[in-house]
Amino acid sequence: MAYTWRRLSKDPLALVGMATIAAISIAALSAPWIAPFDPREQFFDGLTLEGAPLPPDEMFFLGTDLLGRDLFSRLLYGARTSLVIGVVANGAAVAVGTLLGIVAGYVQGWVGAAIMRFTDLMMAFPALLLAIALAAIFTPSLWIVAMVIALVNWVQIARVIYTETTALAAREYIEAARALGAAWPRILFLHILPHLIPTILVWATLGIATTVLLEATLSFLGIGVQPPTPSWGGIIFESQSYFLSAPWLVFFPGIAIMVMALAFNLVGDALRDALDPTQRGR
C-alpha cells in the first residue's frame, strides 16, 4: 500500500487527477456554503431585456441560464448529482460484477457457465441503447438512473474478475485451503478476494469516469436526472437549442463533465500502473 502510494505520488498526471477529484468533491460537499446563489432562484435581472440568458459578468460569474438562474451555482449543485451517481451506480456495478465474476470463476460448472454466457449476452447490447430502453420504461429519477447505469456497467468488471479468479483458483494455496477443509465462501472471501482488491480498485476508479459520462449522456438525451435537480448533462439538454447564441451554457458544464471524467481516468490508469509494475509504460 505504501509502495503503491509512493509510485502514485511520483506520477504527475495522477497527482493532477487526485487534486482535481478532491477539489470537485469539496466543492460539491460545500455547495450550499460556497454557491453565490440559490441554484433554483430565477433572477429578474438574470436575463436581458429581451429575455435572453446573460453571458459571464461580475455578478453572475459564469453567466445565467435560460430561466435567469446562476450557472455557477447550478454547476456546483450539479457536481453533487454527478458524484452521487458516480459513487452509487458504480459502487453497485462493482459489487454485482465482482460477486458474479468471483462466483463464476471459482464455482465453474454450469453455474459459472450460465453467469458467463449471461455476461456475453449483456456485452451484445450497446450500453447506451440498453440504458435508454430501461430509462424510457421507468420514469427517470436520480435512483432509477443510478440503477440503470449499474445494470449496464457491471458486465465488464464481472469478466475481468472472472478471468483473474480462474487464474487464482488454480493456484496451489487454494488447493491447500480446500484440502484443509475450508468451505467455499471462506476460500472465496478470505483467500481469493484479497488478491482481487487491486483490480477492483482500478476498475472502481475507471468505472466512475464511465458512469459520469453515461449519466451526462442520458441527461443530455432528456432521460437522465430530471429537473429541477441540476445535473451537468441536463443543463446542456435544456439549453442546447440556444447554444449558438449562449455557448457558455454548453461549454462550462461540458468542461465540468470532461474534467471530472478525465480526473478519474487519469487516477485509475496511474493506479493500474502503480499496482502492476510489469505493465509499466505499456
Next chain:
Amino acid sequence: MLRYLARRLAASALILIGVSVITFGLTFLIPADPVRMIAGRSASPQAVENIRHQLGLDKPIPVQYMNYVTKLVQGDLGRSYVQKAEVSRLIESRLPATLLLMAGAIFFEILIGLPAGILAATRRGRLLDRAVMIFSFAGVSTPQFVLGLLLLYVFANLLGWFPLSGFGTLSHLILPALTLGIAGGGWYSRMMRSSMIEVLHHDYIRTARAKGLSGPKVVLVHGLRNAILPVIAMVGLDIGIFMSGAVVVESVFGWPGIGQLAWLAIQRIDIPIIMGVTLVAAVAIVIGNLLADLTAPLIDPRIRLR
C-alpha cells in the same frame, strides 16, 4: 477451421436468442399498456379487447414469445406507436445514413490513432509521447455531445467551414464522423503505441537497425507490418461503441440515421422503435464480434483458431 466456424456461429445464434428474450422481457416492464397506446384513449373496452386479441396479447407468454420471434425472423419489428409505420421500414430507410457515418468514423479513428500511436511509441517517454497519451485520455473522457457541439460551434458557426446540420454532401459528413471517431482515435493510438513498443523489442528489428536501415524505415516497414495487426483486428469491436454514439451524434448534427430515429422515439416514448433499434444494434454487434474473431487469423496467421 470449419469446426471453429460452426461453434462460433452456434454461440452467436445463442446470443441472438438471448437478446430476443431480453427485448421481449423488457416489453413487459413497460407500465403503459401497448394495446391502449395503439387503440387510443377514447377506444371502447370492446375495441381494446379486439386489438388485444388481434395482436395475440391475450395468449400465454411462451406463445407470445414464439409469435414475437417468428415475426422477428421475418423482419417484423412491430409498429411505431406515434408514426403509425412499420419499425423495420423506418430502420431500413435510415440504416444507410448510419452506416455511412460509421465508415467516416472508422476513417478518422485510423487516421488519428495510427500515426499518433506510432509517433508516441518511437518517442517513448518524451514530450510528444506524453501529449499523445493525454490526448487519448481526453478523447475517452469527453462526452460525444459536448465534443459535437464544440466542433459545431467552432467549425460551423465561427469559421463557417462546414454546414450546421443536415445530410447529403461530404462536408455534412466530416464533423459528425470526426465526433464519433475522436474517442476511438485516442483508444487506437494507445493500442498502436503499446503494440509498436512490443514489436520494436524484437530481434528482427535490431537486425534491421544493425544492417543500417534508417529509423523511420525500420519502424514503418518492419515494425508497422506486425504492430498494426492486433489493432486492425479490433475494428469489428467498434460497432457497439458506434451504435451507442450514433444516438448522440446523430441527434446533435441532425443526421437522418437510426440513432436520430431512436432519439426522436425517446422524446415521444415510442417504445417499439427504441426496442427495434436496440435489437438491430445488438445484431450488428454480434456480427461485428464474429467478424473480428474470424478475420483476426486472416490478418495475423500467428493467431490460431481454437
